[in-house]
Amino acid sequence: MYIAMLGRQPAISMAELERTFEDVRWFSHDTALINTDSLDIEQLGGTIKAGHVVLDLHNSDWRKSSMELVKTYYAKWSSVSGKITLGISTYGFTISPRDVQRTGLILKSQLKTRGVSLRLVPNEQTALGTATSHHNKLGLSPNKVELIVVRGHGGRVIVAESTGSQNITSLARRDQGRPARDAFVGMLPPKLAQIMINLAQPQLLKTDDYTPTLLDPFCGTGVVLQEAALMGIRPYGTDISEKMVRYSRENIEWLQEKFSTHTAYTIHEADAMSAVWQQPIDAVVCETYLGQPFSAPPSPEKLEQVVGNCNHIISTFLKNIGTQLRQGTILCIAIPAWNDGNEHFTHLPLIKNLGHLGYTQTEFENIHAKDLLYYRPDQIVAREIVVLIKK
Ligand SMILES: C[S@@+](CC[C@H](N)C(=O)[O-])C[C@H]1O[C@@H](n2cnc3c(N)ncnc32)[C@H](O)[C@@H]1O
Structure with a gap:
């Protein structure tokens, strides 16, 4: 025990x-x-x-x-x-x-x-x-x-x-020690990436004869890809931005050298709303587009605009990728939710529409799925962690 x-x-x-x-x-x-x-x-x-x-x-x-x-x-x-x-x-x-x-x-x-x-x-x-x-x-x-x-x-x-x-030394190295960083993109803390990969189990369990592949279709600077590589999972990252693709490659090369991991990886440019990904994809773990960063709660008009934009990009992505995943594939995605400053959150409308998009949201025994909100008290844009199963 x-x-x-x-x-x-x-x-x-x-x-x-x-x-x-x-x-x-x-x-x-x-x-x-x-x-x-x-x-x-x-x-x-x-x-x-x-x-x-x-x-x-x-x-x-x-x-x-x-x-x-x-x-x-x-x-x-x-x-x-x-x-x-x-x-x-x-x-x-x-x-x-x-x-x-x-x-x-x-x-x-x-x-x-x-x-x-x-x-x-x-x-x-x-x-x-x-x-x-x-x-x-x-x-x-x-x-x-x-x-x-x-x-x-x-x-x-x-x-x-x-x-x-x-191991705070290793976590800090995997975060601040990387060669390519971009604060504007909003990098995922490595420990949250690790949690999200674990939430996509059991499809990512490595065996002697099979190395599973994890796809991050919004890979940014590659934090999820790095953590996957450290867990012996094959990282596959795509991003719409050429710069981010370059950053992810640079970071994963650095990680392979510093942490002596030698997992094969694939990283290329692609728009997640229309991409056709290489197979196999055993699980999907990503922090999607979160909209622009805010240092204070936005006006209702601005919020409506950002919510609409994020909702469109992420729903279109979910519809697109759904046609390319096997039934039962697990997706662990971090999507934005906006804090009004008093811990009241505006959620993306797609949360209520997951069934129509072709997914079932997984339940937990000890917690409510809606409690999976990751944020610091002073942060406006929270990350809502959603674990889905392809129907
Ligand atoms: C919040 S960041 C992800 C950051 C990443 N988790 C990291 O640790 O660096 C979102 C990423 O989505 C990318 N992005 C935005 N729209 C996209 C789209 N339609 N298809 C693919 N990537 C997109 C952005 O370029 C950005 O790198």
Whole structure:
């Protein structure tokens, strides 16, 4: 059993987990329990930390949980040789960072009586930040441990040993480190691209005899293509802009070299409203045209114009590609939705017309499909993530 700490928008992270594992459920509003024997955090874009469950305490509070933790790890480590580095992260308790630190110090002094040396990572907050966990390499070797203590619904407490945090160094490199970037186009964050590819499973599962192909018909600077290549999937990108095609090629060449991936790829110019793509296409993952960027909510007239334009381009694309996909093909697309500044969103009309366009929108067990909106609070243009199946 694993517990996962979900990202800033837990519903999106939960959707990804549901598509990746068979048995997933909420533990608290931003953590999930996963019934699995193994979990590789590098394969997930929406989980910021994960750990395998060591203790499952019913009806517990911080005092009881802390005592159990000390008892368990004193027994476990009292004859360990070599120094242990320990970080403790708690979620869902009303306690201070000092309370967390105190538990670590009690364990440290008890272990000292047995000649075991423990370095405690200081708690500035009740939970260590991803950067602290990642830079201390917590969870990545037997002597560098992060204990995750989470209080969930109904007072149930889970203590888990972290198996690693999101690799922020690699994510930043895949984002800011790329040679060809274009802020105006609005590049997708690599972790969102990873989530979207995982949402298009199972068609993208690689086997020994088959490398699946992922098509991104609005590839821009190629973030989805890069993440696909890293996952061993063959990237196929097209874009209406010659410049973007060049950028995607440059970025994928850079990635192949820096990350030693050698997947064959195809990138060419094409208008998604009329393109005839090469086969096979095993899944489609893209961030479509999002209209122009806005720094403040647009006037109603302007909004109507942008909504109309985006709706036309994206519906025409969906109709065109529908004739070229096998029944059952999954599409995970990010389309625009506009925030009025008060978290009321204007959605594209096509959302209500997916059946007529030839698609079924997939449902999730733990979330509502409409919760898959990715945005920062100050952003006007949100990305609405829609997972479709070709009828
Ligand atoms: C929001 S950007 C995608 C950005 C991309 N995900 C990235 O990470 O760089 C949308 C892209 O759609 C392209 N585009 C706009 N209309 C198009 C069309 N009719 N057919 C194909 N591409 C189009 C634009 O050139 C732009 O690169």
